[in-house]
Amino acid sequence: MTKPSFPRLSAPSRRVALALLAAALTLPAAFNAKAGSLDEIKKRGLIVATEDDFRPFEFVKDGKPTGFDNELIEDLRKYAPFEIKQQILPWTGILAGVSTGKYDVAITAAIITKERKKSLDFTSPIADATHYYVKRKDDKSINAIKDLSGKTVGVQAGSALLGRLPELQTMLEKEGGKLGKVVEYTSYPEAYQDLALGRVDYVVNTIINIKALVAEKPNVFAVGEPVSGKSFPAWAVAKGNTELVEFLNGFIAKEKETGRFAELQKKWFGEAFPDLPVTFEPEF
Secondary structure, eight states: OOOOOOOOOOOOOHHHHHHHHHHHHHHHHHHTOOOOOHHHHHHHOEEEEEESEETTTEEEETTEEESHHHHHHHHHHHHOSSOEEEEEEOGGGHHHHHHTTSSSEEEEEEEOOTTGGGTEEEOSOOSOOOEEEEEETTOTTOSSGGGGTTOOEEEETTOHHHHTHHHHHHHHHHTTOOOOOEEEESSHHHHHHHHHHTSSSEEEEEHHHHHHHHHHOTTTEEEEEEOSSOOOEEEEEETTOHHHHHHHHHHHHHHHHTTHHHHHHHHHHSSOOTTOOSSOOOOO
């Protein structure tokens, strides 16, 4: 099967360019780092990287980190026999920092993909991350997938959602349509702001994030339809750091056994996901 052509992405905004430059400048130091073994981590502590603004998984409110993953980090502090050192930063530098050993684990909703599994290992999935589109509630021109043809879409730079847009392109081509212009953003709040202002026609994100957005601003946004196959987010560690994955999976399993995991899922996502796979092999 011929691989579908992919529209050329729009030039990143000044903020995106600066963020990528900052990430690039940190790479030399990161390449000198090495993922710590569990024994090393017990001595110096676990270095955890989380996102600064990815509701409802992680965000900062009134100067304090909160959200699903941040509550789990507080539980992890009680569970782990070592110190937890958290660093909060933009998405663009997190996975590269983990793969090179700058951070031990990304406790965020990192979607499991084939490409990422080349340099990272993942814990058990923490939620459902099927991709949906969100539109302006008053936009009567979008009522189904076929209506997205030729329209401008917003998505986060460097995200798995960006990498899986060809799935949406295939859906549109089956309807005789095409994927329109793609605009990349440093963070989703920026994308949502542009959507509200009419600068993009729709935004693609995971169903959990979109539901949280619509619940917060029901008069502005509306949930669309799925634009990808099944997808799952998990925490990421450097490739081959099996001991750390097993330790984190043990923690997640305990949270599930006590009912705490489902409790936090309902609190932050509005529903629990009792049938998540223990492992997941992505097709994309």
